[in-house]
Amino acid sequence: MVTLKDIAERAGVSMMTVSRVMNSKEGKVSEKTASRIRSLADEMGYIPNSSARSLAAKSSQIIAVILRDSNTFHPLSDPYNASFLGFITREIQKRGFYVMIHFVQDFSDITFRLRSWNAEGAIFLGVFDEEVQKIQNRNKIPLVFIDSYSNVRQLINIGIDDYKGGQLAAEYFLKNGHKTLGFVGPFTKTGGVISKRYQGFSDTLLAHQITLFDKHVYDLEQMDPQDIIDSISHDSCPPTGLFVFSDETALQLINIASNKGWDIPSRLSFIGFDDLPSFCTFSDKLTTIHQDIFRKAETSCNILFEHIATPDKPSENITLDVRLVERNSVCRLS
Incomplete structure (x- = not known):
């Protein structure tokens, strides 16, 4: 099993520096060094001690929801994201599973977060199209992408028209x-x-x-x-x-x-x-x-749990319909 010492030796830093990064306390560590340590941990297959309990169990019953973050606004300031996450959480909890929410800016964070708690599946909300292939190559659990227009063929995607x-x-x-x-x-x-x-x-x-x-x-x-x-x-x-x-x-x-x-x-x-x-x-x-945000969330969860139960189930790309709701913000011109 890969240890902090192994990563420290590869990175050429102290174990204390690696520990700070792995425990999200990298305030005293430069972003360049922290990013390199996370990438090495991912590459070497490091699994933190915090996940030992879930690893020991047959099932962690954890579903990760990964949202694209930015330096300007946190993802849940967007009403769409907040509404969708609410429906997703309810659907996951109905099945007796737990939700692990992560905001990510950098691709290197994703695999580390999923492995940290031995997540059984993940739902990606936001734009990850350029990284889909890398995410799938490094994570062999069911992954559901929302509103993706990636060219990757073997992709589970739930979107709208x-x-x-x-x-x-x-x-x-x-x-x-x-x-x-x-x-x-x-x-x-x-x-x-x-x-x-x-x-x-x-x-x-x-x-x-x-x-x-x-x-x-x-x-x-x-x-x-x-x-x-x-x-x-x-x-x-x-x-x-x-x-x-x-x-x-x-x-x-x-x-x-x-x-x-x-x-x-x-x-x-x-x-x-x-x-x-x-x-x-x-x-x-x-x-x-x-x-229909609720239907999108429900469909996403149904598909995810089907793939958890049947890992060799073929990938699916589902497109949900939309409709116009007529109210009073368009005037009729002569």
């Missing part, structure tokens, strides 16, 4: 007489999910000879909601409607526009995405693309 969501939004705007439209979403950090929604939206407009101008594609990695409303207010030919990648951002935009004195939806119409409960009082008026 994001492209259709974009189609539905475009068709509804066109049905209500809108011809100058915009799209709002972050493109660089959210992978295929946002791209598919955008593609479905723009392809449908193009099929109806409607151009989605580049200046009306608002990238949230480059602009914040206030910037977007300011840009529209100075636009000589502004969009009459916006398809927004999430309800949360749509509601932020609506609040900013309303504070400027704009009448919503006659001045600017909105379609969101998710149909999640929100703290904003306008949420009950927001036309949106509904995805």
